Amino acid sequence: MSTTYPRGFTAAAATAGLKPSGTPDLALVVNTGRSDAIAAVYTANRCKANPVLWSERATADGRARAVVLNSGGANCYTGAFGFQTSHQTAEETAELVGTSAQDVVVCSTGLIGVGGEDFRAKILAALPGLAADLAGTPTAGQAAARAIMTTDTVPKTVALDGPGFRIGGMAKGAGMLAPALATMLVVLTTDAPLSAAQLDAALRAATATTFDRLDTDGCMSTNDTVVLLSSGEGAEGDGAAVDEAAFARALADACADLAGQLHRDAEGAHHDIAIEVAGAATEEDAVAVARAIARSNLFKAAIFGEDPNWGRVVAQVGTTDAQFDPQNIDVAINGVQVCLGSAPHADPAEVVFARRVDVRVDLHTGGAAATILTSDLTHDYVEENSAYAT
Amino acid sequence: MSTTYPRGFTAAAATAGLKPSGTPDLALVVNTGRSDAIAAVYTANRCKANPVLWSERATADGRARAVVLNSGGANCYTGAFGFQTSHQTAEETAELVGTSAQDVVVCSTGLIGVGGEDFRAKILAALPGLAADLAGTPTAGQAAARAIMTTDTVPKTVALDGPGFRIGGMAKGAGMLAPALATMLVVLTTDAPLSAAQLDAALRAATATTFDRLDTDGCMSTNDTVVLLSSGEGAEGDGAAVDEAAFARALADACADLAGQLHRDAEGAHHDIAIEVAGAATEEDAVAVARAIARSNLFKAAIFGEDPNWGRVVAQVGTTDAQFDPQNIDVAINGVQVCLGSAPHADPAEVVFARRVDVRVDLHTGGAAATILTSDLTHDYVEENSAYAT
Known part of the structure; x- marks a missing residue:
């Protein structure tokens, strides 16, 4: 159909x-x-x-x-x-x-x-x-x-x-x-x-x-x-x-x-990543923060390696103009609260990876939320896109 | 010293x-x-x-x-x-x-x-x-x-x-x-x-x-x-x-x-890319356009594959707010004018690749220019950054 x-x-x-x-x-x-x-x-x-x-x-x-x-x-x-x-x-x-x-x-x-x-x-x-x-x-x-x-x-x-x-x-x-x-x-x-x-x-x-x-x-x-x-x-x-x-x-x-x-079906993806930003002052802020994370090659490469590198998430929050307190950002990866109040919390080793990866960021600023879907950065992505024209 | x-x-x-x-x-x-x-x-x-x-x-x-x-x-x-x-x-x-x-x-x-x-x-x-x-x-x-x-x-x-x-x-x-x-x-x-x-x-x-x-x-x-x-x-x-x-x-x-x-010495780079944008209305425009190109994973993967994919260059120009005429953009890669007036020109097969890659974009709008240095997107980059924490 x-x-x-x-x-x-x-x-x-x-x-x-x-x-x-x-x-x-x-x-x-x-x-x-x-x-x-x-x-x-x-x-x-x-x-x-x-x-x-x-x-x-x-x-x-x-x-x-x-x-x-x-x-x-x-x-x-x-x-x-x-x-x-x-x-x-x-x-x-x-x-x-x-x-x-x-x-x-x-x-x-x-x-x-x-x-x-x-x-x-x-x-x-x-x-x-x-x-x-x-x-x-x-x-x-x-x-x-x-x-x-x-x-x-x-x-x-x-x-x-x-x-x-x-x-x-x-x-x-x-x-x-x-x-x-x-x-x-x-x-x-x-x-x-x-x-x-x-x-x-x-x-x-x-x-x-x-x-x-x-x-x-x-x-x-x-x-x-x-x-x-x-x-x-x-x-x-x-x-x-x-x-x-x-x-x-x-x-x-x-x-x-x-x-x-x-x-x-994204090219070369090994993980389908959903980045939800909650607690944002506005929906625009939530989208901007989630998009900034989705565009970090360091974050995307970490997810490919199944490394719950939350530092690369918080670092991307800091590149935006969104409203937030740099000392009060939470990050959970597949339900494990690896970062609380902008500091280490649960042991990242507890994160269990699957094809689907859910990253949740709480800005503790307001009631708006948004989710951006992205993919990890993989060898296959590099391969497909370096050889596409030939 | x-x-x-x-x-x-x-x-x-x-x-x-x-x-x-x-x-x-x-x-x-x-x-x-x-x-x-x-x-x-x-x-x-x-x-x-x-x-x-x-x-x-x-x-x-x-x-x-x-x-x-x-x-x-x-x-x-x-x-x-x-x-x-x-x-x-x-x-x-x-x-x-x-x-x-x-x-x-x-x-x-x-x-x-x-x-x-x-x-x-x-x-x-x-x-x-x-x-x-x-x-x-x-x-x-x-x-x-x-x-x-x-x-x-x-x-x-x-x-x-x-x-x-x-x-x-x-x-x-x-x-x-x-x-x-x-x-x-x-x-x-x-x-x-x-x-x-x-x-x-x-x-x-x-x-x-x-x-x-x-x-x-x-x-x-x-x-x-x-x-x-x-x-x-x-x-x-x-x-x-x-x-x-x-x-x-x-x-x-x-x-x-x-x-x-x-x-x-950039992590995992195989090519050192210099993107010069000339003919810009302002230096800010030139920087914005060059940076947009430098951040395209598709462009960076193409350079890794030594594919002079100028389409991925022009596409990035279009994502900016810079002043330009979409029909009049020139792109040269390592001195070969692969795109003239936003259309194919010299045969991309003429481009000779080396460690250093020079991309020159002319916007034909003004007299300002700027150069951004970037790296290609390689398997080594993915490898280094997916395994960094472990």
Whole structure:
């Protein structure tokens, strides 16, 4: 179950030949319903990839019918030619599915700088076959989710039900996961009859506490895109209203589910780390402190070595502007209170490590809390990312 | 030649038994000259170690006579007991060298959380022997430089002459090198007859463009201390004035020399990377962009793999608030213009790698430039930092 789970969506996958592996690398999701509302969130990186520059324009009016995605090349920093490629991809797709180019979102993922003539030719040649295979089946949705994988080891999908609506989705992303959604492509679909503005509000709220709090390696991508399309075919098929709050909760659940899948499949990770900062004056403070810890290579290497090195945690707290008393910080690792009042407490040898590592920091300043998900720094991470281009 | 190179300084080293290796771990530098002026710069980390909390008070009046340093324990996050240890260390040292505790700077380096009763007892027991060995010889200065090493593979020292004055120095630091001077202890000595205010101005200017631009792993330490002591014995021994601008230049040279030594000895590094950002609107912009690149694990892993992955460079430019045109960024790696106008240019295969890697980014926005020194992300870095505490 994936993007085709809600009523009014079809999907397909194809092999354009962009990946040396010869596996599927092109996906298409089409909204065939009565509504063409869409909401989208893009990377905060100021150097955006060409497909993002294209799609920002395409979704500015809150309307779109199709999302075409490729792996095997990011089409980023490929100049005017690269932008033309995204534009042409949208034109051809629009022609094939019966809409206008301005209603086609384009997403690319892969190596930056890849997006030349060969790249364009392969995509354009594969589009007709891709469109011909569109189907509303679970198999089609699953195939699309597989086609957008890069270094992902498993496809990531979600499907859930709410009162009168369904939500489906697929995601890719394994490295470069960082704030403001780093190389992550997410297509969410729903049949909830909601306006573009309603979808936008729900999507921004959901991403702020899910994808935005996944920070595996601190690197912000140039291609991140999260879109949410509504076919309007829900509420028992009659387009009646659905409860907006219930939809927002369900969407947040779907995003949290996909974010968790991305977290567990992070490149080279041996430990899935959740850093909860409690007792913060504000939620912003909690996020800032948790993110600072999540970005410490020394802390991340220590967790790889299963060394409950709480000193590297407290040291990162000190790099932030958050409100706290340097003499009153507590740190627990997997439930063992290794640091109390900024001093050693329980014996770190008591900490039992597993794949999942929970770090809890208490700032004793207020009532706000937040959790950032990150990964340890491993030999495999170094290996995967030093050999990626070759 | 080291801290004893200028007239009016003695130094010594001892083995207190803090390091499991049994190598020297205690050092002392004493100013025996007519002046007791000192300037100091400390970590910007808000969670400071106890010796830093002590030394900030000791140097607040611009006067100090001695610096006592230990490796084998950071005495950080060790509570009130740890602060008392720093205080007591200063008291005992003052007694032994004939000054007041308020004129003794204390520096510690090693593992955070180490600074208990055993740590204190070993230091206090070793101080009399340490003081008894004080000498103004090159050998004594060199021994002190060796005693402050932690994961450093070589001692770092400097000695140079200016018109009417000498400058000497020693430094330690291999990991946790980051902005605002990360675990770096630096003792600089001079016989230039300058006031504390003059020393302070020269020191702040010198550190801002040297130690502050060394960012090997983005981790800011809790113990960083850079001090500059003047004996006033220079200018031909008659205490006559020296040229302040000449001194500032010489001090900057000495700091750059030590920073270069720290850079080349960074933990686990296989490549010494210099990231120059030119064409920036302001020097702050240039520093911000270069630092963002220096902190990208993806970029650092690529350099380890000798992959001239310029896309990871441009992506980091985009994460900053600096002024630039996303369509007009140039990147050269070891002189090969791999990216021109934010698009591929020369074949990355032309890049020849060596231990030293020069990355040059041109923002085409203004005339400011800055260089940040960093290291690649290697298996050795992961290994050293995952096994450090055990």
